[in-house]
Amino acid sequence: MIGPLRLVDVAKSNPAAEAAHRATAAMLACLESGKSFVLEAGAGAGKTYSLVEALRYLVARHGRELSRGYRRIACITFTNVAKNEIISRTDGNPLIFCETTHAFSWSLISSFQKKLRTEVFNLPSWTDRRAEAGDIDRLKVEYTLGHRSIEDGVLSLHHDDILALTITFLSSQRFRDLLTDKYPFILIDEYQDTNADWISAVKEHLLGAARAPLFGFFGDHWQKIYGDGCGSIEHDALTRIGKEANFRSVKVVVDSLNRMRPELQQMVKDPDAEGVVRVFHTNGWVGARRTGAHWAGDLPVELARSSLAKVQTALMNEGWDFSPAVTKVLMLTHRALATNLGYASLPSVFRYNDSFAKKSDKHIAFFADHLEPACEAFLNRRYGEMFTALGGKAPQITGNGDKAAWSDAMKRLCELRVTGTVRDVITHLRAVGRPRLPDDIVRLEDKLASFDPNGGEEKPRRLEELEKLHAVHYSEIIKLVGYLKGHSPFETKHGVKGVQFENVLVVVGRGWSDYNFDEFLQLVANPDRIAARSEAYQRYRNLFYVACSRPQKRLALLFTQKLCPDALGTIQNWFGAEVITEIDPRP
Numbered sequence: 320m321i322g323p324l325r326l327v328d329v330a331k332s333n334p335a336a337e338a339a340h341r342a343t344a345a346m347l348a349c350l351e352s353g354k355s356f357v358l359e360a361g362a363g364a365g366k367t368y369s370l371v372e373a374l375r376y377l378v379a380r381h382g383r384e385l386s387r388g389y390r391r392i393a394c395i396t397f398t399n400v401a402k403n404e405i406i407s408r409t410d411g412n413p414l415i416f417c418e419t420t421h422a423f424s425w426s427l428i429s430s431f432q433k434k435l436r437t438e439v440f441n442l443p444s445w446t447d448r449r450a451e452a453g454d455i456d457r458l459k460v461e462y463t464l465g466h467r468s469i470e471d472g473v474l475s476l477h478h479d480d481i482l483a484l485t486i487t488f489l490s491s492q493r494f495r496d497l498l499t500d501k502y503p504f505i506l507i508d509e510y511q512d513t514n515a516d517w518i519s520a521v522k523e524h525l526l527g528a529a530r531a532p533l534f535g536f537f538g539d540h541w542q543k544i545y546g547d548g549c550g551s552i553e554h555d556a557l558t559r560i561g562k563e564a565n566f567r568s569v570k571v572v573v574d575s576l577n578r579m580r581p582e583l584q585q586m587v588k589d590p591d592a593e594g595v596v597r598v599f600h601t602n603g604w605v606g607a608r609r610t611g612a613h614w615a616g617d618l619p620v621e622l623a624r625s626s627l628a629k630v631q632t633a634l635m636n637e638g639w640d641f642s643p644a645v646t647k648v649l650m651l652t653h654r655a656l657a658t659n660l661g662y663a664s665l666p667s668v669f670r671y672n673d674s675f676a677k678k679s680d681k682h683i684a685f686f687a688d689h690l691e692p693a694c695e696a697f698l699n700r701r702y703g704e705m706f707t708a709l710g711g712k713a714p715q716i717t718g719n720g721d722k723a724a725w726s727d728a729m730k731r732l733c734e735l736r737v738t739g740t741v742r743d744v745i746t747h748l749r750a751v752g753r754p755r756l757p758d759d760i761v762r763l764e765d766k767l768a769s770f771d772p773n774g775g776e777e778k779p780r781r782l783e784e785l786e787k788l789h790a791v792h793y794s795e796i797i798k799l800v801g802y803l804k805g806h807s808p809f810e811t812k813h814g815v816k817g818v819q820f821e822n823v824l825v826v827v828g829r830g831w832s833d834y835n836f837d838e839f840l841q842l843v844a845n846p847d848r849i850a851a852r853s854e855a856y857q858r859y860r861n862l863f864y865v866a867c868s869r870p871q872k873r874l875a876l877l878f879t880q881k882l883c884p885d886a887l888g889t890i891q892n893w894f895g896a897e898v899i900t901e902i903d904p905r906p
Contacts, residue, residue, distance in 0.1 A: 333586075350376055356560055361576070361580065363568055364539075375409070377504055391502060395505065396418070397512045399419060428488050436474075439484065445467070462480075466710075467758050503533065506536075512544075512548040527556035541864050542861060544862055569587065569871065572867075572868075573585050578893045594873060595637070595875075596894055597634070598878075598899045600878040600899065601878065601903075614830055617829035617879055621906075622904040630875065634824065646823070646824065647823050648824045662798045668791060669784055682741070687796075697733065735747055740791060740792055741789050820869055822875075823873070827879070839886075844886070
């Protein structure tokens with residue numbers, strides 16, 4: 320059993336601890352009085368610590384009555400990694416049901432088989448497959464590996480179907496009553512990244528209702544960087560609590576963050592700890608810069624590389640250690656790095672960097688999020704993790720023949736990863752079906768295979784990219800996935816949310832369809848223009864804030880794109896004119 324809640328001892332505290340104590344007291348007051356709340360925990364505030372403290376309090380305060388009534392505390396997380404961390408930090412207490420949003424939702428609706436058989440065919444992705452189902456009363460609805468299929472009397476749901484069906488179920492008062500009876504307390508981790516439609520349904524049907532669970536939302540809407548997340552959550556039934564602490568970064572870094580975000584001022588744990596903030600820009604370069612919708616204003620590739628090398632040399636002369644364990648370089652300019660990192664072909668395959676850097680391409684997302692983690696688990700003989708990586712519980716294995724078939728398929732796959740092309744890997748997966756390719760990838764592959772180049776139609780861009788991807792050596796995919804996972808001194812900003820490093824160098828450039836940081840900094844200087852660009856502004860702001868809030872001691876920024884006067888003024892206001900250096904990008 321986990322121990323009782325222990326409030327922060329402020330007798331020997333620091334400013335961050337005192338701020339955390341105030342936030343904890345406000346949170347406990349909400350839990351005691353039965354009020355739902357949002358705990359807004361900025362970068363380095365210790366959001367997970369507060370969540371665990373809330374769980375400890377609820378177990379200590381309500382554990383006996385919960386166990387007598389066969390009720391539990393629900394803790395909903397965004398990732399399996401976060402789920403496992405919370406379970407570990409609460410000692411696996413059986414009164415706490417901790418799962419991802421999808422797994423929690425499926426646990427709620429899976430027993431309603433009759434209603435599922437009806438509602439599933441109301442979903443847009445299933446309406447055309449009603450005839451294929453035959454007698455739906457004989458169907459069993461399952462959610463295992465996240466692939467849509469109807470085979471042998473079993474209808475398998477996709478990940479997206481789970482949330483859509485749960486939203487439908489929440490419109491039923493009977494379902495909501497059963498939910499409340501089972502989970503009187505629901506705590507949501509990283510609320511800002513939770514599916515927006517799912518959160519909207521919670522707001523509509525549960526928040527403020529006479530008979531509903533108490534909700535606690537933990538997160539930070541300034542750190543929402545995933546596409547379908549809800550971002551900020553507002554509701555009259557929610558008490559807002561700001562956790563004004565930063566246990567991660569030194570004062571000079573936090574001071575800059577506070578100037579970026581004056582509405583959530585953070586206190587540091589040691590006001591006397593030394594640190595560094597440096598900013599470098601290339602505005603003095605009068606030579607040619609790049610053109611095009613996504614590259615306009617950035618330095619040519621070779622000059623961007625030499626600018627980075629110059630900054631690294633300057634920082635090393637000031638005592639920076641650029642070993643990967645100590646310093647991370649957070650990049651937006653993937654084309655400048657691809658050759659060094661081992662995936663030189665990918666930028667020429669895709670029109671947009673987002674396709675591989677943010678995994679917006681379906682093949683890349685499948686390789687990075689499922690296939691590579693599964694292969695890694697197989698090679699380490701962690702077979703349960705292998706099936707989890709593939710998207711769900713293990714498929715039915717009825718005997719040694721099934722085991723041998725899976726083993727042979729995975730061994731051959733692991734060989735092809737090293738020796739073959741992407742086409743070789745896809746061909747193998749389609750032939751053996753272990754693991755199974757997602758339906759949307761199979762459809763794309765079929766479209767490419769059936770396309771007639773002599774038919775008079777222009778080949779769609781997506782099929783052109785897929786054809787090029789087929790020719791890429793799969794080892795480049797392995798290198799890309801390693802980069803995205805952090806096995807490199809370089810990182811994308813998307814890959815580091817929730818983690819920290821002693822030193823961080825942020826390289827800000829162009830090349831992404833979703834980001835223009837010169838525009839962002841201009842908008843900051845001209846707040847009257849933000850409303851017209853609200854969605855883009857929040858996207859820019861959140862990623863910039865996430866990047867700048869990672870370091871513990873030293874933060875440096877290099878702008879390879881040209882900054883207009885208003886943008887440069889914003890940088891001066893946030894970081895101080897005295898830390899800004901103009902560099903010559905030439906080698």
